[in-house]
Amino acid sequence: MGGEAKDGLVAGHVSLWYGDSQALRDVSLEMRPREVTALIGPSGCGKSTFLRCLNRMNDRIPGCRVEGSFRLGDQDLYRDVDSYELRRRVGMVFQRPSPFPLSIYENVAYGVKRHLRRGKSQLDATVERSLTEVGLWDEVKDKLNDAGTSLSGGQQQRLCIARALAVDPEVILMDEPTSALDPIATSSIEELAASISRERTVVIVTHNMQQAARIARRTAFFYLGELVEVAETRELFATPKDKRTEDYLTGRFG
Amino acid sequence: MTDPTGVRSPKAARTKDRAATAVLAAIVFAIVVMLVVVVGHVVASGAGKLVDLSFLSGKPEQFKAGGGIGPEIFNSFYLLLLTLLISLPISLLAAVFLTQYLPEGPVARVAKTAIETLSSLPSIVVGLFGMLAFVLSAGWGFSILSGALALTMFNLPILVRVIQQALEAVPRTQRDAALALGLTRWEATTMILIPVAMPAIVTGVIISAGRVFGEAAALIYTAGQSAPTLDFLNFDLSSTSCPWNVMRPAETLAVHIWKINSEGVVPDLSAVSAGTAAVLMVCILAFNVIARLVGRALERRMTAA
Numbered sequence: 001m002g003g004e005a006k007d008g009l010v011a012g013h014v015s016l017w018y019g020d021s022q023a024l025r026d027v028s029l030e031m032r033p034r035e036v037t038a039l040i041g042p043s044g045c046g047k048s049t050f051l052r053c054l055n056r057m058n059d060r061i062p063g064c065r066v067e068g069s070f071r072l073g074d075q076d077l078y079r080d081v082d083s084y085e086l087r088r089r090v091g092m093v094f095q096r097p098s099p100f101p102l103s104i105y106e107n108v109a110y111g112v113k114r115h116l117r118r119g120k121s122q123l124d125a126t127v128e129r130s131l132t133e134v135g136l137w138d139e140v141k142d143k144l145n146d147a148g149t150s151l152s153g154g155q156q157q158r159l160c161i162a163r164a165l166a167v168d169p170e171v172i173l174m175d176e177p178t179s180a181l182d183p184i185a186t187s188s189i190e191e192l193a194a195s196i197s198r199e200r201t202v203v204i205v206t207h208n209m210q211q212a213a214r215i216a217r218r219t220a221f222f223y224l225g226e227l228v229e230v231a232e233t234r235e236l237f238a239t240p241k242d243k244r245t246e247d248y249l250t251g252r253f254g
Numbered sequence: 255m256t257d258p259t260g261v262r263s264p265k266a267a268r269t270k271d272r273a274a275t276a277v278l279a280a281i282v283f284a285i286v287v288m289l290v291v292v293v294g295h296v297v298a299s300g301a302g303k304l305v306d307l308s309f310l311s312g313k314p315e316q317f318k319a320g321g322g323i324g325p326e327i328f329n330s331f332y333l334l335l336l337t338l339l340i341s342l343p344i345s346l347l348a349a350v351f352l353t354q355y356l357p358e359g360p361v362a363r364v365a366k367t368a369i370e371t372l373s374s375l376p377s378i379v380v381g382l383f384g385m386l387a388f389v390l391s392a393g394w395g396f397s398i399l400s401g402a403l404a405l406t407m408f409n410l411p412i413l414v415r416v417i418q419q420a421l422e423a424v425p426r427t428q429r430d431a432a433l434a435l436g437l438t439r440w441e442a443t444t445m446i447l448i449p450v451a452m453p454a455i456v457t458g459v460i461i462s463a464g465r466v467f468g469e470a471a472a473l474i475y476t477a478g479q480s481a482p483t484l485d486f487l488n489f490d491l492s493s494t495s496c497p498w499n500v501m502r503p504a505e506t507l508a509v510h511i512w513k514i515n516s517e518g519v520v521p522d523l524s525a526v527s528a529g530t531a532a533v534l535m536v537c538i539l540a541f542n543v544i545a546r547l548v549g550r551a552l553e554r555r556m557t558a559a
Contacts, residue, residue, distance in 0.1 A: 083436075087433070091434070098428050102445075111435045160431065
């Protein structure tokens, strides 16, 4: 693997519009390196939209306009980095497991071949290391040529995480990665998110407040496109400073 | 039907539901019966000829009885093959463009309207246009090439729409996942979208092939109404008896049925017509069955090990 992530992601005064409707309002948030940052809030609060800004997945949505700055170290993600290279450095895992229509091996190897110069033996080693990192290697090592879609839902999601890790990113974004999984698969993905964060920066959107409490060092609460409050997770849950955060945490809305 | 508490009795709703079920079932039944009657009648009338090898491989007669439809069978398949070779790449790229590159905006709207208009053109109009453009203006005469191009015009809009629907049915996350890995749109399309959509695309292509295979009006004035005797050992591509020569006229099964019924003088006219129709029918049914089987097999291969 490459070096540890030294720099976190810093978003400064981010506003975003879809046509005339504003989805994010002046959001400033630091996502610290080698930590899990959770984004929580009711549906439509802008947390997923914010996450998708971090690897420029909103770029091609017609009518979408972004203001403000996103920095990874001393680079501006929207000015200094090519969007394809950015997406190698900032990987993403989605709500539904989305393996490519390829073999298990190729699912992991494809992005590596595309982004990094690797010989066959290095490629094999990268695939093995990535699959080991997500705890899938022992389960699939004898059937690497089987279709990625032949795995169970939880295994597919781990395969997708291995695919993202294989290209050696500094940041992993997770968009409700467990909402389509059963409780056992969920807890294995949570453990994985925590272990990934030892070397990399992890940002996770979740609906599940217990999940944020279990894995995130810091948690940010979004509401109606605003970042209401961000704090150490324990602190945010125990002593929310904003009335809206408290209402949300106690289940009064959302 | 309200009782004093204001709760509506479910009885009326249930009766309506039962009535609707009966009507819907009756309509479906009627459709199935119609199909069975038509197919059954056509196949039964031509049953004798269907198993008659000299009919299936022999050459047609102009004046006496006992003619076959060998060249027509070959011509039909050859024209279909050429039509697909031309129309499949074009429609695949058009569908990719319309779904992935430019799903909205004025260009897409114009393209979509054009495709819809093209798909509603009567096939005889397509045929007459083909005669003007390919047969006369381009000077290709009544030829397989002219016929294949006319069939392409007829086939393109259907294929574009089928492939477009197949691509649109691919879950958005599949495409997002490819983009999020830093792949380009073209890589996402060729590596992810087309393979995922393949079962639906193949099914659609084969079903459209059935339509092309049975088309007559677009071919009468383009591929022509004569079937030169074919010599399968002749590889001189300029000779009219060379089967692969795309500049020779080629009457297909559907055109043959039309011709012998409108101007045929052979004494066994109705038997030849019924036999040809049965062969055509069986081929088209086969296309539909194959489409289903292939689609299902591909789907299974993609999801299973």
